[in-house]
Amino acid sequence: MRILIRVYALLIKELCQLLTNPKVRMSLFIPPLLQLIFLGYAATMDLKYVDCAILDYSHSPASRELISCFTGSPTFHVHEPLVNEADMRERINTRALQLAVVIPANYQQAEMGHAKATVQIIVDGRSANSAGMALAYATNVVNNHWLEKAAKRNRIRIETRAWYNPNFNMQFFMVPSLLALIALIDIMLVSALSIVSEREAGTFDQLRMTPYSSLELLIAKGFSTLIAGGCQLAVGLAAAMLWFQVPFNSSYALLTALLLSFLGSSIGIGLLISTLTENQRQSIIVMYLVAVPFAMLSGMGTPLESMPDVFQQAMIINPMRHGIAALTRIFLEGATFWELRHSFYLLWGIAVGSFTLAYFFFVHRRNDG
Amino acid sequence: MNPVISCNHLSKTFRESDQVIRAVQDVSFEVQPGTITGLLGPDGAGKTTLIRCVCGLLRPDSGSVSTLGYDSVKQSGRIQESVGYMPQKFGLYENMTVEENIRLYAQLHGIPKEDYESRVPMLLERNRLSEFTSRMAGKLSGGMKQKLALICALISRPQLMVLDEPTVGVDVLARRELWNILRQTVEEESMTVLVSTAYMDEADYCDRTLILFEGKLLADKTPVEVKELGNRQEAIGSSEANSTAYCLLPTASFETGFMQLLTGSVPEPLKRNNPVDDSAPEMIRVENLVKRFGDFTAVNRVSFSVHRGEIFGLLGANGAGKTTTFRAMCALSRADEGTILFDGKPLEKNLEYVRNNIGYVAQKFSLYGDITVIQNLKFFGGAYGLYGKKLQERIDWACETLNLTEFLKLPAAQLSMGYKRRLAMACALLHNPPILFLDEATSGADPIARREFWKRILALADDGVAVVITTHFLDEAEYCDKILIMRDGCEVASGTVAQVIAQGNGATLEDAFVNIVSRSSETEAEP
Numbered sequence: 073m074r075i076l077i078r079v080y081a082l083l084i085k086e087l088c089q090l091l092t093n094p095k096v097r098m099s100l101f102i103p104p105l106l107q108l109i110f111l112g113y114a115a116t117m118d119l120k121y122v123d124c125a126i127l128d129y130s131h132s133p134a135s136r137e138l139i140s141c142f143t144g145s146p147t148f149h150v151h152e153p154l155v156n157e158a159d160m161r162e163r164i165n166t167r168a169l170q171l172a173v174v175i176p177a178n179y180q181q182a183e184m185g186h187a188k189a190t191v192q193i194i195v196d197g198r199s200a201n202s203a204g205m206a207l208a209y210a211t212n213v214v215n216n217h218w219l220e221k222a223a224k225r226n227r228i229r230i231e232t233r234a235w236y237n238p239n240f241n242m243q244f245f246m247v248p249s250l251l252a253l254i255a256l257i258d259i260m261l262v263s264a265l266s267i268v269s270e271r272e273a274g275t276f277d278q279l280r281m282t283p284y285s286s287l288e289l290l291i292a293k294g295f296s297t298l299i300a301g302g303c304q305l306a307v308g309l310a311a312a313m314l315w316f317q318v319p320f321n322s323s324y325a326l327l328t329a330l331l332l333s334f335l336g337s338s339i340g341i342g343l344l345i346s347t348l349t350e351n352q353r354q355s356i357i358v359m360y361l362v363a364v365p366f367a368m369l370s371g372m373g374t375p376l377e378s379m380p381d382v383f384q385q386a387m388i389i390n391p392m393r394h395g396i397a398a399l400t401r402i403f404l405e406g407a408t409f410w411e412l413r414h415s416f417y418l419l420w421g422i423a424v425g426s427f428t429l430a431y432f433f434f435v436h437r438r439n440d441g
Numbered sequence: 442m443n444p445v446i447s448c449n450h451l452s453k454t455f456r457e458s459d460q461v462i463r464a465v466q467d468v469s470f471e472v473q474p475g476t477i478t479g480l481l482g483p484d485g486a487g488k489t490t491l492i493r494c495v496c497g498l499l500r501p502d503s504g505s506v507s508t509l510g511y512d513s514v515k516q517s518g519r520i521q522e523s524v525g526y527m528p529q530k531f532g533l534y535e536n537m538t539v540e541e542n543i544r545l546y547a548q549l550h551g552i553p554k555e556d557y558e559s560r561v562p563m564l565l566e567r568n569r570l571s572e573f574t575s576r577m578a579g580k581l582s583g584g585m586k587q588k589l590a591l592i593c594a595l596i597s598r599p600q601l602m603v604l605d606e607p608t609v610g611v612d613v614l615a616r617r618e619l620w621n622i623l624r625q626t627v628e629e630e631s632m633t634v635l636v637s638t639a640y641m642d643e644a645d646y647c648d649r650t651l652i653l654f655e656g657k658l659l660a661d662k663t664p665v666e667v668k669e670l671g672n673r674q675e676a677i678g679s680s681e682a683n684s685t686a687y688c689l690l691p692t693a694s695f696e697t698g699f700m701q702l703l704t705g706s707v708p709e710p711l712k713r714n715n716p717v718d719d720s721a722p723e724m725i726r727v728e729n730l731v732k733r734f735g736d737f738t739a740v741n742r743v744s745f746s747v748h749r750g751e752i753f754g755l756l757g758a759n760g761a762g763k764t765t766t767f768r769a770m771c772a773l774s775r776a777d778e779g780t781i782l783f784d785g786k787p788l789e790k791n792l793e794y795v796r797n798n799i800g801y802v803a804q805k806f807s808l809y810g811d812i813t814v815i816q817n818l819k820f821f822g823g824a825y826g827l828y829g830k831k832l833q834e835r836i837d838w839a840c841e842t843l844n845l846t847e848f849l850k851l852p853a854a855q856l857s858m859g860y861k862r863r864l865a866m867a868c869a870l871l872h873n874p875p876i877l878f879l880d881e882a883t884s885g886a887d888p889i890a891r892r893e894f895w896k897r898i899l900a901l902a903d904d905g906v907a908v909v910i911t912t913h914f915l916d917e918a919e920y921c922d923k924i925l926i927m928r929d930g931c932e933v934a935s936g937t938v939a940q941v942i943a944q945g946n947g948a949t950l951e952d953a954f955v956n957i958v959s960r961s962s963e964t965e966a967e968p
Contacts, residue, residue, distance in 0.1 A: 074826040077823055077826050077827075077828045078823060078824055078825075078826055080823065081819065081820050081822070081823020081824055082820070082823070082824065084816075084819070084820065084823070085809065085812065085816065085820040088812045088813075088816050089809060089811055089812055092812065092816075093811050093812075096811075273807070273810075274803060274805055274806075274807040275807045275808065275809060277773055277801075277803060277807065278801065278803055278807045278808065280773060281771060281773070281796060281799065281801040282796060282821070282824040282825065283793055283796040283797045283824065283825065283826070284796075284824060285793070
């Protein structure tokens with residue numbers, strides 16, 4: 073009974089500090105919401121605009137047909153034709169063009185099956201990411217053109233469908249991921265600061281003089297951050313669904329359970345940082361040291377599958393990775409708990425593991441003073 | 442001669458959200474060349490604001506200041522060039538050595554090399570820092586840091602030196618040294634000094650004192666004149682009280698003069714109604730306590746005990762080990778050797794019991810400033826397992842005895858210093874602890890607040906609460922039933938106030954303290 077009263081009192085105090093102060097409250101809700109909305113539009117992997125030009129040695133009806141495929145595409149902005157290779161080199165060098173297509177002189181003959189020819193696509197590899205995508209788009213345009221021509225002869229067509237995300241809308245993947253990212257960084261920071269800030273303000277000794285056990289202190293700290301983080305995520309979710317209209321095909325109970333598990337593991341890591349560091353500055357540095365690789369290697373920006381095996385293994389401690397994987401599946405696929413159980417187990421494992429470690433260090437330091 | 446500073450009807454008001462703080466109200470005074478003028482007043486009296494106006498760092502709302510003949514608003518740049526200013530937190534670089542700090546300030550002021558070489562050794566010698574030139578500034582004691590700051594400020598040979606509370610948190614010994622250095626410099630270099638302090642007893646070192654209280658100038662007199670004000674009252678006052686064993690009125694001093702100025706009378710001496718009984722049960726017993734930090738022994742075989750209803754004072758210079766002892770007694774850090782019995786039980790094994798039964802007021806404000814007074818009270822009440830009606834009763838009691846009722850909805854950070862201290866006290870007493878720990882709880886408080894504070898402590902002790910305090914105010918130590926003086930981690934004197942005065946061959950406790958502390962340093966230096 074006494075324990076419940078004590079923990080309740082501490083919880084109320086923590087929540088008062090986090091939620092009644094208008095400045096703290098603002099910083100907990102407004103910037104993340106703005107970030108979500110801005111990044112939801114800005115951080116997209118769709119390439120909307122590619123500057124390109126064509127070097128046509130063929131000058132034939134067939135080559136003009138191919139060129140019209142590029143001019144007709146909404147993605148490619150076709151500049152005035154290239155004169156020769158020197159011209160192409162010059163314009164790519166000055167970044168006037170991102171991509172160039174070279175059509176050989178015997179293109180028409182080749183198309184009719186009388187010769188062999190190679191259509192060359194040249195991209196500016198200096199910005200590797202967008203070059204790769206532009207290249208993929210351009211290859212697609214050329215291939216589609218040929219397939220269509222072939223289809224006219226033999227009546228076989230390719231039809232593509234993206235399941236779970238029919239329009240292949242990147243936002244539907246990015247917005248839930250962003251939500252997880254913002255919550256991870258914010259909540260991890262709040263919990264990473266929770267103990268050191270008291271240490272710095274001198275209130276920690278006062279707290280240590282009270283009958284709280286180390287476990288009660290950590291639980292109250294963690295739980296209050298969980299509540300604050302839950303509120304923050306609820307606002308973010310509302311924005312994702314109402315503003316971005318991300319489709320939601322699952323149960324809210326499962327979503328809540330996932331988000332709480334995700335928050336739990338982020339808070340566990342944050343508390344661990346807080347017990348290991350001396351002051352707020354150290355805490356913030358360590359927090360970013362951990363959060364940046366977590367974010368980069370979460371599968372949000374770069375595909376998980378392309379990471380070296382060692383990293384894939386190491387990232388098992390990354391709550392972001394499991395969080396994003398499960399979150400997008402809940403949103404887009406309507407996955408059930410059973411299908412997501414591994415993500416859940418891992419998140420719980422991270423939460424319990426980091427909390428236990430945090431407790432161990434906390435007790436150790438508390439008695440040592 | 443023209444005055445160095447002349448201040449005419451100066452006022453400065455700060456507005457913060459819906460609060461209006463009249464920091465300085467209609468203050469006029471002059472400072473004559475070659476003198477030390479003390480600016481005395483408790484925390485929040487407006488000392489820093491006034492000093493910043495004098496240095497041209499703040500623009501007054503009305504009135505004017507002329508410093509060294511320059512107008513503080515129009516010629517603030519000229520003032521800052523020629524005044525040596527030492528703010529409360531002087532910008533020493535903690536990870537640079539003493540010498541590097543001094544050189545840096547010399548270069549910032551463009552001191553020629555010859556000047557530097559002739560002056561610095563003398564200043565180092567005088568401050569007794571010559572041996573420490575290659576030590577990191579961060580590793581100096583509080584008193585040494587202040588002396589280093591003083592050297593850095595004096596290096597440019599300013600005509601006027603302005604110091605903002607240079608002695609705060611510094612022990613009596615180091616304070617005496619600092620004042621002597623200032624006096625020597627004034628005499629040799631015909632410098633003028635304006636210095637602020639919250640310690641009333643430091644008035645004796647000044648030629649003239651300006652007493653500031655709540656933004657108003659209460660008096661502009663010599664220290665002797667102020668003392669006489671107090672004396673006169675005492676003659677009429679309490680000869681009878683003097684004879685009882687528990688008379689707690691400080692002898693005629695600057696402080697009684699201050700009280701006379703402020704309230705028009707010298708208050709009655711404080712009395713214990715229920716003096717401590719030696720047969721009262723022991724609340725805490727410390728035996729052969731040892732605490733080491735690496736190779737350094739911070740506390741070396743200290744033993745004492747505190748009974749119920751006893752006020753126990755732990756005294757010593759900075760770094761003497763009293764805070765370490767204090768922390769070990771509160772179970773904030775673990776002792777390396779020795780035993781501590783809390784209410785007859787070993788401290789280490791009964792942490793929960795100990796924490797449920799002590800009240801603790803830290804040196805600096807260490808409650809939660811970002812939540813309201815009532816939220817703080819509820820939290821600390823809840824922390825001790827109080828709830829519902831019982832909690833409300835205790836909160837009501839605390840608000841009533843400490844006059845907190847009107848501030849309940851205010852964030853604790855917005856309280857004045859005095860009320861913050863009251864709140865800290867309230868939070869420490871909510872659970873009726875049988876023992877109370879006070880770590881320099883009165884530093885920076887004005888005499889009235891300190892008196893009220895002690896009235897409360899005496900009443901608590903009368904009710905049987907054991908009180909353990911540390912303090913830099915030696916006149917406060919006289920309220921203690923027993924005191925223990927520490928030096929370099931060892932006990933060097935203990936007993937009742939009268940016994941310690943006898944041990945130290947002093948007329949007053951302060952003299953005895955200085956004798957004891959410096960004597961033990963000499964005996965230590967011999968082998």
